[in-house]
Amino acid sequence: VVSSGKYGIVREITITQSPLVPKLEVSETAISTALSGGSRNIRISSNIPWIASCAAEWIELSEISGGSGESTIIVTVSQNATTSSRNAVINIRNSDYDIQKSINVTQVAFAPELIVSNSTVSAKADGEIKNVTVTSNVEWEAVCDEDWVTLSPVNSVGGTQTLSINVDQ
Numbered sequence: 001v002v003s004s005g006k007y008g009i010v011r012e013i014t015i016t017q018s019p020l021v022p023k024l025e026v027s028e029t030a031i032s033t034a035l036s037g038g039s040r041n042i043r044i045s046s047n048i049p050w051i052a053s054c055a056a057e058w059i060e061l062s063e064i065s066g067g068s069g070e071s072t073i074i075v076t077v078s079q080n081a082t083t084s085s086r087n088a089v090i091n092i093r094n095s096d097y098d099i100q101k102s103i104n105v106t107q108v109a110f111a112p113e114l115i116v117s118n119s120t121v122s123a124k125a126d127g128e129i130k131n132v133t134v135t136s137n138v139e140w141e142a143v144c145d146e147d148w149v150t151l152s153p154v155n156s157v158g159g160t161q162t163l164s165i166n167v168d169q
Helices: none
Strands: 002-004 009-011 024-026 030-033 038-046 050-053 059-061 069-077 086-094 099-107 114-116 128-136 149-152 159-167
Touching: 024 086, 024 099, 030 038, 030 069, 038 086, 059 086, 069 099
Parallel strands: 030 099
Antiparallel strands: 002 009, 024 038, 038 069, 050 086, 059 069, 086 099, 114 128, 128 159, 149 159
16 A cells, blocks of 8 residues: 555555466486496476485485475486396475476396307317407306316406317327
8 A cells, every 4th residue: 555644645556476386397307327327417497395206226316305496416326237127217396286207217237248259169189279268247167077178267257368278188
């Protein structure tokens, strides 16, 4: 109310305010990670408080809540040591306004690999040493039941290794 008591003039000003339009945005809605895992920064833009959650124990969130403004959470995915791909969902939500944004996380499966450069070896009658290259991302062991064949090394933790096959006379 604006008034002048001296002259008896009264004026009213009506004030209206629009309701808050809640905003909750995430910079990414999907994350695909390699077998080794890794970290990704996700930007959250919001004018309301939010809470982040993820049920997967192989995902770590640097922040689980935030307020209005710009925020960054770091999503860290651990290495996948299983032979199954895996999926999870990170939920960013405000329950007061019933708003939720989801980030789908996928990670490839561990694929065990064991490659030998030669699957057959021929040796001379008077004996010979033959080499085979073994490339692997898993532990392996080499066995031969014949007493006239000696193998070296007989195991490895992975990588590329030369397997020597010593054939006696």
